[in-house]
Amino acid sequence: MDPCNKTRVSEFLLLGILEDKDLQHLTYGLFLSMYLVTVFGNMLIILAIFSDLRLHTPMYFFLSNLSFVDICFISTTVPKALVNIQTQSKVITYAGCITQIYFFLLFVELDNFLLTIMAYDRYVAICHPMHYTVIMNYQLCGLLVLASWIVSLLHAMFQGLMMLQLSFGTQLEIPHYFCEPNQVVQLTCSDSFLNELVMYFTLLLLAPVPLAGIFYSYSKIVSSIRAISSAQGKYKAFSTCASHLSVVSLFYCTGLGVYLSSAANHGSQASSAASVLYTMVTPMLNPFIYSLRNKDVKSALKKLFGRKL
Numbered sequence: 456m457d458p459c460n461k462t463r464v465s466e467f468l469l470l471g472i473l474e475d476k477d478l479q480h481l482t483y484g485l486f487l488s489m490y491l492v493t494v495f496g497n498m499l500i501i502l503a504i505f506s507d508l509r510l511h512t513p514m515y516f517f518l519s520n521l522s523f524v525d526i527c528f529i530s531t532t533v534p535k536a537l538v539n540i541q542t543q544s545k546v547i548t549y550a551g552c553i554t555q556i557y558f559f560l561l562f563v564e565l566d567n568f569l570l571t572i573m574a575y576d577r578y579v580a581i582c583h584p585m586h587y588t589v590i591m592n593y594q595l596c597g598l599l600v601l602a603s604w605i606v607s608l609l610h611a612m613f614q615g616l617m618m619l620q621l622s623f624g625t626q627l628e629i630p631h632y633f634c635e636p637n638q639v640v641q642l643t644c645s646d647s648f649l650n651e652l653v654m655y656f657t658l659l660l661l662a663p664v665p666l667a668g669i670f671y672s673y674s675k676i677v678s679s680i681r682a683i684s685s686a687q688g689k690y691k692a693f694s695t696c697a698s699h700l701s702v703v704s705l706f707y708c709t710g711l712g713v714y715l716s717s718a719a720n721h722g723s724q725a726s727s728a729a730s731v732l733y734t735m736v737t738p739m740l741n742p743f744i745y746s747l748r749n750k751d752v753k754s755a756l757k758k759l760f761g762r763k764l
Contacts, residue, residue, distance in 0.1 A: 464623045464752060467552050467639070468545040471536070471632045472652045472731070482591050483540040490533045491715035491736045496742035497522035499756060507755035513576050513591040515752075518745060520600055521702075525738035528562035531555060532633035532734055539632075552634040553618055560636065568603035570703050571665035577696040578672035582679045610657060617650050631730065669703060703742060710731045 472482060500522045504510045532555065539545060547555070579590050582737045614636065624644040631638055642648050676696060683689045711733040 456722070464549045464627065466546050467630045467634065467642075468630055469536070469539060469547055469634070470545060470630045471539070474705040475577035479543075481692065483537060486533055486537055486540070486735070490529060493529050493735070493742075494526050496739065496746075499759070500564050500742045500745060503752060504537050504758050510751060510755055511734050513593075513596045514573070514736040516596055517569060517573045517576060517600070521566070521573070522742065524562050526568065526571060526611055527727045529735060530655070531562060531736045535633040536581065541629055542669075543703055547634065551624070552639065552696045552718050555614055555634045556618060556636050557615040559633070561607050565603055566664065566706060567665050568607065569600075570699070570706060571668045572599050572603065572681055573670040573699050574672040574696075574703070578675055580695065581676050581692050606661075606760045610661060614654065614657070617653055621645055621650065631752050633734070635730065648710060656725070660720035666707065673700070701744050702737075702741055705737050705744075709737050 490714070501519050504515045504519045535547060535555065539547075544647065576591060580587050583590065618636070618639065621640070621643040622645040623642055627642060629635065629638050629642065640654070643650075673696075676692075680689050680692045683692060746756060
């Protein structure tokens with residue numbers, strides 16, 4: 456007998472992070488707090504940038520886009536998890552799961568591309584300061600962000616269409632608090648070779664290439680900083696990219712940690728707990744990193760609060 460359902464699957468079960476029901480209120484409070492802090496913090500960054508004319512530069516244009524994407528990224532997974540905990544339900548519909556996968560992939564790729572663009576922006580600012588305004592003009596900045604959206608949309612759409620071709624059996628439990636693409640593919644009872652091939656091919660294409668661009672940009676930046684004679688000049692040059700370097704390290708290290716954990720603990724909830732770092736902690740810390748280490752952003756936030764008061 457064919458173990459696959461010939462009818463369309465109607466729902467999946469999200470097992471979450473903690474199976475103990477007595478600890479669900481702790482998970483709910485943690486998720487809600489992190490979600491509110493992330494949304495509020497990134498919204499403040501966006502408002503500060505738009506309200507202060509001194510921040511109307513390419514670097515802060517990209518930062519405002521990154522903050523917007525981080526809000527969308529965390530809003531893709533956490534609200535559904537909060538609703539499930541509140542209602543004591545583990546159900547997510549088939550359409551809801553595919554939609555969540557689509558937007559999850561979309562905003563992950565946008566984060567990836569935006570961080571790469573910001574590295575290039577810092578490279579031009581430090582290595583070619585005299586030509587910065589000519590190279591990083593508004594037209595190029597807009598085209599870079601638009602290209603990032605188009606590539607990310609096409610990638611997410613393609614992966615979503617590939618998911619629609621899969622058939623599923625009766626075992627529909629996902630050991631995550633959201634529809635993590637790899638875990639969903641593992642539940643299929645049809646041949647998933649093509650899906651896995653496409654998934655890993657796009658992962659190898661869309662992750663290492665931007666990361667190589669970041670490494671190249673920073674190798675040039677380090678060379679330029681080393682050529683500066685004064686210690687004060689070196690510190691000033693490095694401080695302009697320290698926040699971005701911190702965010703890049705956090706994004707890629709947590710992402711790599713999640714996938715290594717997933718590979719080592721195949722199908723276990725340990726990888727689900729590790730994914731919290733990637734999907735919630737990283738977007739939450741980004742506004743703190745940029746505001747605490749950036750005098751211009753802190754000044755804009757003070758002016759913004761002063762104006763509101």
